[in-house]
Amino acid sequence: MSHTLANIVEIEAEMARTQKNKATAHHLGLLKAHLAKLCDARIGFVGFPSVGKSTLLSNLAGVYSEVAAYEFTTLTTVPGVIRYKGAKIQLLGLPGVIEGAKDGKGRGRQVIAVAQTCNLILIVLDVLKPLGHKKIIENELEGFGIRLNSKPPNIGFKKKDKGGINLTAICPQSELDAETVKSILAEYKIHNANVTLRSDATADDLIDVVEGNRVCIPCIYVLNKIDQISIEELDIIYKVPHCVPISAHHHWNFDDLLENIWDYLKLVRIYTKPKGQLPDYTSPVVLPYSRTTVEDFCMKIHKNLIK
Helix, strand or coil, rough: HHHHHHHHHHCCCHHHHHHHHCHHHHHHHHHHHHHHEEECCCEEEEEEECCCCCHHHHHHCCCCCCCCCCCCCCCEEEEEEECCCCEEEEEECCCCCCCHHHCCCCHHHHHHHHCCCCEEEEEEEEEECCCHHHHHHHHHHCCCEEECCCCCCCEEEECCCCCCCCEEECCCCCCCCCCHHHHHHHHHCCCCCCEEEECCCCCCHHHHHHCCCCCCEEEEECCCCCHHCCCHHHHHHHHCCCCEEEEECCCHHHHHHHHHHHHHHHHHEECCCCCCCCCCCCCCCCCCCCCCCHHHHHHHHHHHHHH
């Protein structure tokens, strides 16, 4: 596991050193592919300073960053790896997010940029002040093009050379009509395009599709420090969608958190059976639910199997 972690750190350092341009696009693509092979999924821990992200990461993966009872103790991304149900899952403890992160305040832009590459985001909140922090973090992530617990808009969009704006609505629309669509596209200097609305879409949905740089990522809200609240308050928290209450310090409710992580990642385990032998149930090939074709399976093992 330590060798895997060392490889991950080395690859991420190389990606950080490499400037993004056309000349380096191929190299960055190879690095991302290699990183994907080392781990089956990536989880980012996002939250305000000193809510317990480092303690949670330490107790889950045995990875340690500086932990103290004051703010801004984690200054760099801290990676760790856990194996759960046969999958290698990378955990990224990110420096604390502060208000104004999306505008570059603190290390906000770097933190949120790393969060964009994750398969799942854990927003770690202090159970004694969750709502205010939750709204601020959601706003920061939203401003950087991250959509939490939502599906990509079911909108077809294709530019063309001439013919104006052609709008097709497959179902009744409560917000968008031809004039609204034309007005939104005109803001982007787009005057010729085919737009197909396959669901009841909003203006924000259309803008996300036109921008083309939005990512939809599942999210779990981890309410830490439940050792400081009553049983009655804990019962109320359990009814909140997408929330898992824990105590990172006391290791409380980690089993529930890990099970939720597995459910939200939507991973599929494929077991191989060598010819004439029993199936190997110790080392499954792990794939995301959305990519489980024979070709995906072969590529996970080695690209030469496709030939």
